[in-house]
Amino acid sequence: GQNIDQPTEMTATEGAIVQINCTYQTSGFNGLFWYQQHAGEAPTFLSYNVLDGLEEKGRFSSFLSRSKGYSYLLLKELQMKDSASYLCAAMDSNYQLIWGAGTKLIIKP
C-alpha cells in the first residue's frame, strides 16, 4: 500500500534549527511536496522536490532521497510565526497525492 509517515508533533526554540522528516512508500514517484498550515488557515505551498538533493529557499530547505524514500524540511532561524503544521505529500505514478497526517511544530521563546 501507499503510505507517508511524519512525526505528529515537534517542539523547538525560537532562533534554533529544526528538521521535520517524512518517509514515503508509493507506487511510482513523481515528486514530493511540503505545505505549511497555520491553525484555522489554508495549507500553503512551501516546496517541491523530484530530484535527489537539497533545495534552499531562504530560511526553509527541503531535501529528497529517492532511493531511501525520505525527505526532510529544514527550518533555520526559527521564528514564532513558524508555529504551524507541516504537511508532506508524495505524488505517485498516477500523479495522485498521498498525504501525511502533518507535523505540528511548536516554537517556544
Added chain:
Amino acid sequence: DVKVTQSSRYLVKRTGEKVFLECVQDMDHENMFWYRQDPGLGLRLIYFSYDVKMKEKGDIPEGYSVSREKKERFSLILESASTNQTSMYLCASSTGTADNSPLHFGNGTRLTVT
C-alpha cells in the same frame, strides 16, 4: 495571487439534510479538488475535476457528489448528511499546465452534522 474562496467557514447541519459546499477560484485554473481533513489523518481526496462538467472520484467519494458547471466553481454536495461527515472540508485548485503544479487551497469549511 490565486484566491480560492469557500462560501462558508462554519456550517452546522442536521442528519439527513442535503448540504452544498461552494468553492470559487479566480485564476482560471483547470484543476479543482475537494478534500476532507480529520485529526490524525492525512488529507483525503473526495472528488476532483480537470475540466468543466468533468469529475473523477477520489479515495472517499461515498456519500458525496460534485458539480462543475463553470470553470471557476466546484461544488461539493452531501446528499444526506451523516454524523461521520463532520469534518473540515478543503477546496483546492491548480493549473493544468504541469502535473506537479502546487495546490492552492481555500480556508476550509468546518462542517458539523448533528
